[in-house]
Amino acid sequence: MIIEQELLHAAYALEEQTLAEIYDLYSPRLYRYAMRLLGDAQISEDCVAETFSRFLQALQAGRGPRDHLQAYLFRTAHNWIADHYRRAPEPEPLKDDLPVNGSVEESVNLNLRQKRVRAALRELTDDQQQVIALKFVEGWDNDEIARVVRKPVGAVKSLQHRALERLKKLLLDEA
Amino acid sequence: MKMDKELEPRLASLLGDLKAVPARDPRAASRARSQFLAQAVSAQGKARHSVWNIFSQKEQFAMKLITTTLVIVGLLFGGSATVAAAQEALPTSALYQIKLASEEADLAFTADPMSKVDVLMEQAQTRTQEMAMLVTQGTVPNEALLLRTQNRIQQALHQAADLNDDAAMTATLTRIREQLQTQDQQMLRLQDGSCTDCDPILQRTRDMLHTQINEVENGLADPQAFRNAYRRQNQTRTTQTPDVTGTPVPTDVTVTPQDSCTPALDGTGEQYRNGNGNPVPGTPGPQNNDGSGNGTGSGSGSENGSGSGSQTTPGGNGNQGTSPAVPGGQGGRP
Numbered sequence: 001m002i003i004e005q006e007l008l009h010a011a012y013a014l015e016e017q018t019l020a021e022i023y024d025l026y027s028p029r030l031y032r033y034a035m036r037l038l039g040d041a042q043i044s045e046d047c048v049a050e051t052f053s054r055f056l057q058a059l060q061a062g063r064g065p066r067d068h069l070q071a072y073l074f075r076t077a078h079n080w081i082a083d084h085y086r087r088a089p090e091p092e093p094l095k096d097d098l099p100v101n102g103s104v105e106e107s108v109n110l111n112l113r114q115k116r117v118r119a120a121l122r123e124l125t126d127d128q129q130q131v132i133a134l135k136f137v138e139g140w141d142n143d144e145i146a147r148v149v150r151k152p153v154g155a156v157k158s159l160q161h162r163a164l165e166r167l168k169k170l171l172l173d174e175a
Numbered sequence: 176m177k178m179d180k181e182l183e184p185r186l187a188s189l190l191g192d193l194k195a196v197p198a199r200d201p202r203a204a205s206r207a208r209s210q211f212l213a214q215a216v217s218a219q220g221k222a223r224h225s226v227w228n229i230f231s232q233k234e235q236f237a238m239k240l241i242t243t244t245l246v247i248v249g250l251l252f253g254g255s256a257t258v259a260a261a262q263e264a265l266p267t268s269a270l271y272q273i274k275l276a277s278e279e280a281d282l283a284f285t286a287d288p289m290s291k292v293d294v295l296m297e298q299a300q301t302r303t304q305e306m307a308m309l310v311t312q313g314t315v316p317n318e319a320l321l322l323r324t325q326n327r328i329q330q331a332l333h334q335a336a337d338l339n340d341d342a343a344m345t346a347t348l349t350r351i352r353e354q355l356q357t358q359d360q361q362m363l364r365l366q367d368g369s370c371t372d373c374d375p376i377l378q379r380t381r382d383m384l385h386t387q388i389n390e391v392e393n394g395l396a397d398p399q400a401f402r403n404a405y406r407r408q409n410q411t412r413t414t415q416t417p418d419v420t421g422t423p424v425p426t427d428v429t430v431t432p433q434d435s436c437t438p439a440l441d442g443t444g445e446q447y448r449n450g451n452g453n454p455v456p457g458t459p460g461p462q463n464n465d466g467s468g469n470g471t472g473s474g475s476g477s478e479n480g481s482g483s484g485s486q487t488t489p490g491g492n493g494n495q496g497t498s499p500a501v502p503g504g505q506g507g508r509p
Contacts, residue, residue, distance in 0.1 A: 035196040
């Protein structure tokens with residue numbers, strides 16, 4: 001917490017070393033998060049670039065985060081992803097950079113399952129997507145998620161409950 | 176895990192499938208990092224301009240008078256000696272800004288495009304020499320030094336692309352390639368284990384040099400495509416919007432070059448374009464108080480290579496609770 005606040009304090013002075021430190025600390029996590037939700041390396045790079053760009057612009061304008069930098073960055077990234085979903089409603093192409101070392105068939109199946117889950121996530125509201133992704137894919141706890149979605153923990157639980165019900169219908173009932 | 180109790184196993188398994196993603200391409204990651212830091216350097220320059228601009232607006236006449244007087248007095252009583260002494264200055268020295276300013280003046284007074292390339296590459300070489308001297312002293316060179324080097328190389332490539340004669344451009348690019356290879360060798364020699372803390376920045380510098388060498392190779396292979404790509408970037412830059420605060424960037428102040436004239440710095444010439452090679456469609460709106468808006472709409476291209484149009488204004492900036500810990504043990508600090 002103290003380290004994060006020190007980083008932010010120096011970041012407002014636009015110190016290159018600090019900004020590089022922040023980038024190195026959070027960029028891999030943000031990329032992984034974007035990749036999990038978007039399934040496209042190039043678009044995920046765009047997401048990370050835009051997230052940090054907005055962060056820099058917010059710092060310049062004196063309107064950046066004063067604390068909870070990680071929550072701020074994930075919120076910004078998720079808003080970009082939700083925006084991307086709206087702008088590009090077509091289904092993602094099947095990727096050939098398959099992530100696992102198993103057989104080709106296994107990899108193809110995994111890829112298809114991922115596409116199906118991403119498609120289902122896109123049926124949820126922005127907040128529901130964020131709660132599900134952070135909780136069940138990234139493994140965050142409710143307090144952390146509450147800071148990202150800027151809602152009380154109770155509201156996070158409620159969002160989670162409704163989102164899971166909807167996902168069950170979309171992914172399990174139809175199967 | 177806690178989530179397993181709340182989640183039906185089949186659903187947990189499906190969501191768990193999303194965790195398997197391919198590793199990030201290190202070249203793309205390195206390029207993105209360079210772009211962000213270039214933006215940061217540029218932002219720092221703009222911030223300095225803003226402060227100076229207040230003076231220039233309020234006390235323009237008085238400031239000009241004082242500046243002129245100081246310059247004349249400085250030149251009369253040892254100004255040239257100071258500038259000469261500054262030529263040996265390292266980034267840790269108080270005279271370093273004078274050195275950068277004098278380099279900028281050299282560049283401004285060089286009109287011939289071929290000579291300009293030589294001046295720019297000489298300055299890039301000076302930066303890598305400074306890096307070498309710092310490493311020899313056991314001081315870790317900072318990121319700004321790398322970015323200044325990259326800045327000069329990119330400017331040299333832009334100059335080369337402006338040459339209409341293919342033969343002249345090829346000769347210039349060949350010369351640039353030789354100089355970049357020399358610099359790369361110099362960086363390699365510095366990675367001798369005598370300053371292990373310096374290795375990351377030296378490696379990043381080498382990565383940057385390799386990217387620039389690739390650019391040059393591409394230019395040598397297809398001069399017309401190289402020329403078109405760089406000219407397109409120049410056009411894109413001339414049509415850019417002002418900074419996000421809406422404050423026009425002043426042009427009548429003396430600034431160091433690395434802060435004010437930043438061309439594409441990622442080594443790919445893609446700074447003003449998004450990853451798909453398309454002009455960026457939107458610029459985040461200044462009304463957004465945390466930069467995280469998610470509305471849709473259109474906008475003009477932005478310097479940062481991305482953007483998503485007009486945005487909603489969020490209610491706050493996340494100032495509640497305590498700082499989140501690193502979740503799930505993921506994404507350790509590199």
